[in-house]
Amino acid sequence: MQRYKITMAYDGTNFAGFQRQPNQRTIQGTLENAVNKMSKFDDFITIHGSGRTDAGVHALAQVAHFDFPHDIPAQGMMRGLNAILPLEIEIIDCEIVDANFHSRFSTHGKRYLYRVSRGRFTNPFKRNYTGHYKYALDIERIKQAMPDVEGTHDYSSFVASGSQTDDHVRTIYEATVREDQANDEVIFEFYGNGFLYNQVRIMVGTLLQIGNGSRPIHDFLRLYEVKDRAEARETAPASGLYLKEVVYPKED
Amino acid sequence: MQRYKITMAYDGTNFAGFQRQPNQRTIQGTLENAVNKMSKFDDFITIHGSGRTDAGVHALAQVAHFDFPHDIPAQGMMRGLNAILPLEIEIIDCEIVDANFHSRFSTHGKRYLYRVSRGRFTNPFKRNYTGHYKYALDIERIKQAMPDVEGTHDYSSFVASGSQTDDHVRTIYEATVREDQANDEVIFEFYGNGFLYNQVRIMVGTLLQIGNGSRPIHDFLRLYEVKDRAEARETAPASGLYLKEVVYPKED
Numbered sequence: 001m002q003r004y005k006i007t008m009a010y011d012g013t014n015f016a017g018f019q020r021q022p023n024q025r026t027i028q029g030t031l032e033n034a035v036n037k038m039s040k041f042d043d044f045i046t047i048h049g050s051g052r053t054d055a056g057v058h059a060l061a062q063v064a065h066f067d068f069p070h071d072i073p074a075q076g077m078m079r080g081l082n083a084i085l086p087l088e089i090e091i092i093d094c095e096i097v098d099a100n101f102h103s104r105f106s107t108h109g110k111r112y113l114y115r116v117s118r119g120r121f122t123n124p125f126k127r128n129y130t131g132h133y134k135y136a137l138d139i140e141r142i143k144q145a146m147p148d149v150e151g152t153h154d155y156s157s158f159v160a161s162g163s164q165t166d167d168h169v170r171t172i173y174e175a176t177v178r179e180d181q182a183n184d185e186v187i188f189e190f191y192g193n194g195f196l197y198n199q200v201r202i203m204v205g206t207l208l209q210i211g212n213g214s215r216p217i218h219d220f221l222r223l224y225e226v227k228d229r230a231e232a233r234e235t236a237p238a239s240g241l242y243l244k245e246v247v248y249p250k251e252d
Numbered sequence: 253m254q255r256y257k258i259t260m261a262y263d264g265t266n267f268a269g270f271q272r273q274p275n276q277r278t279i280q281g282t283l284e285n286a287v288n289k290m291s292k293f294d295d296f297i298t299i300h301g302s303g304r305t306d307a308g309v310h311a312l313a314q315v316a317h318f319d320f321p322h323d324i325p326a327q328g329m330m331r332g333l334n335a336i337l338p339l340e341i342e343i344i345d346c347e348i349v350d351a352n353f354h355s356r357f358s359t360h361g362k363r364y365l366y367r368v369s370r371g372r373f374t375n376p377f378k379r380n381y382t383g384h385y386k387y388a389l390d391i392e393r394i395k396q397a398m399p400d401v402e403g404t405h406d407y408s409s410f411v412a413s414g415s416q417t418d419d420h421v422r423t424i425y426e427a428t429v430r431e432d433q434a435n436d437e438v439i440f441e442f443y444g445n446g447f448l449y450n451q452v453r454i455m456v457g458t459l460l461q462i463g464n465g466s467r468p469i470h471d472f473l474r475l476y477e478v479k480d481r482a483e484a485r486e487t488a489p490a491s492g493l494y495l496k497e498v499v500y501p502k503e504d
Contacts (some may be wrong), residue, residue, distance in 0.1 A: 058377070087379040091324040124263040125310070129377065186428040 007093035034084040056238035065103040111245040114188040132239030137211040148158040148220035149175035156227035160198035205234030259345035286336040315498040317355040363497040366440040383492030389463040400472035401470035402426035408479035412450035457486030
């Protein structure tokens with residue numbers, strides 16, 4: 001047995017999320033089909049992802065691992081999987097790793113990107129790849145709010161029902177916003193040690209309301225106190241969210 | 253009755269082309285559903301496009317016209333249609349025009365854009381929005397070939413079977429190629445008085461072979477002479493093609 005770590009980009013539009021579900025087209029299920037097709041082995045090979053992504057959420061560099069019964073070079077594994085996988089999933093890196101490596105438990109942090117397209121019209125080419133916000137936005141207000149997003153906080157106001165954990169304390173190392181003038185987009189990035197269910201999308205929904213002026217600039221500070229999901233109402237759509245990077249500790 | 257000229261962008265990925273067909277999801281059929289829903293009129297209103305686009309081909313500014321029984325301002329018509337249409341089609345301009353205007357017969361020319369993504373991997377986010385070419389390309393060779401594409405020629409070598417005309421002489425006013433380094437793409441544009449069935453896609457297929465070195469730089473000149481579709485073998489995929497502009501003569 002050899003453990004493979006794969007890094008992949010995927011267009012989540014036509015998947016019911018990462019996690020395998022019966023009678024649904026999922027990222028995990030599609031990867032497992034491909035890996036098991038390659039192994040021709042009796043025992044089912046399970047793919048372990050760094051974490052789930054929801055239906056419609058994309059990845060620029062999701063990470064997963066699996067144990068494979070045959071000795072195939074990493075480059076050959078990557079080529080073989082890419083030949084079998086649909087074009088919506090592309091393996092962009094593959095390495096053979098130590099059996100101690102675990103795509104989920106070894107993570108140091110994750111980086112998410114959120115794209116918001118602006119303007120009066122919904123652009124037909126962006127409907128699956130951005131959120132859309134047609135109201136006025138003052139980016140300076142959002143920039144002033146971003147430092148409040150960083151740090152260690154109880155994010156109970158920012159977790160959707162359906163979360164499988166009661167511990168809502170997480171640390172966001174870095175939270176930034178920038179304008180992409182050429183594409184008329186606003187782009188958020190969040191780098192943290194872990195994120196709750198729908199947390200990034202709820203934070204973006206709140207930040208857009210701050211930018212629109214319908215919330216005070218420092219409303220995050222109040223939301224940390226009240227710990228009430230009903231207070232952070234808007235959830236930005238899945239289509240704008242990208243898992244950009246899964247970070248593992250550097251080896252010694 | 254009033255005649256409306258509409259300009260629209262659409263993502264052609266999930267349409268069986270522009271032209272209405274029974275039991276198929278088409279641009280024309282979807283537009284006609286929307287317009288007839290708005291009219292609540294007994295007589296069926298037909299949409300007249302500037303021309304067809306194939307399954308999977310996109311438009312940045314396709315033009316169509318139709319006659320409508322009620323007197324609705326152009327802005328109201330645009331808003332109403334956009335509220336009914338799926339997000340894949342967006343009306344970006346609407347004007348009330350003279351009854352002599354015809355979206356197809358009044359055209360002066362059309363401009364098409366073709367996007368080729370390069371690189372070893374197929375990018376999951378570009379699979380429906382570009383063609384992909386993973387082999388070596390010498391853009392300088394393509395640049396030297398582009399002047400051969402311009403002018404008035406018999407394009408019989410560049411027309412797919414299924415064309416509904418025997419007259420294969422057309423004029424291309426302008427043909428350009430440029431590299432988009434940031435996105436690792438090669439972008440072609442063709443402006444001409446009319447294009448044959450699959451003509452742009454066959455020309456791009458041939459130009460990529462010239463860039464790859466598997467055809468001589470001035471092979472277009474030979475292809476104009478031989479008038480043989482079998483000689484221009486490759487047809488670039490529909491996903492990279494965009495109808496960028498439909499040009500009408502300026503009014504006096």
